[in-house]
Amino acid sequence: MDGCIFCKIAEKTIPSEIVYEDDQILAFKDREPQAKVHILVIPKIHIEDLNSLSEKNSLLISRLLLKVSEIAKKSGTSSYRLLSNCGKEAGQEVFHLHFHILGGEKLGKIRC
Ligand code: AMP
Ligand code: ZN
Numbered sequence: 001m002d003g004c005i006f007c008k009i010a011e012k013t014i015p016s017e018i019v020y021e022d023d024q025i026l027a028f029k030d031r032e033p034q035a036k037v038h039i040l041v042i043p044k045i046h047i048e049d050l051n052s053l054s055e056k057n058s059l060l061i062s063r064l065l066l067k068v069s070e071i072a073k074k075s076g077t078s079s080y081r082l083l084s085n086c087g088k089e090a091g092q093e094v095f096h097l098h099f100h101i102l103g104g105e106k107l108g109k110i111r112c
Pocket of ligand 2 (some may be wrong): 096
């Protein structure tokens with residue numbers, strides 16, 4: 001989608017530190033890490049947030065979630081928090097669905 005920073009990252013018109021990629025999913029390092037390991041996992045297609053998901057995205061989202069453990073392990077941790085901010089009030093700043101993987105250290109109660 002025009003003007004979406006994560007679409008640009010998925011298209012590689014904006015650089016990122018990619019840790020995992022396949023035809024539907026991209027995982028890259030957050031540019032402002034809030035934990036030793038801070039990875040963002042996105043679907044390559046533009047979906048605004050969790051509220052925008054529909055039945056037709058079922059396979060994509062299950063594939064993405066099934067990849068999280070592999071991506072975390074590849075990034076150096078098997079103990080992590082998976083988080084998705086949905087909506088401005090919840091702290092969402094980039095309106096392209098993404099999941100934060102936070103780990104690599106002892107985490108506080110709620111972060112991100
Ligand atoms: P959220 O507040 O849940 O929308 O999270 C957006 C996240 O994207 C923040 O943690 C930002 O640090 C991160 N971010 C924004 N732009 C980039 C970028 N170009 N490369 C890597 N991470 C980014
Ligand atoms: Zn997008």
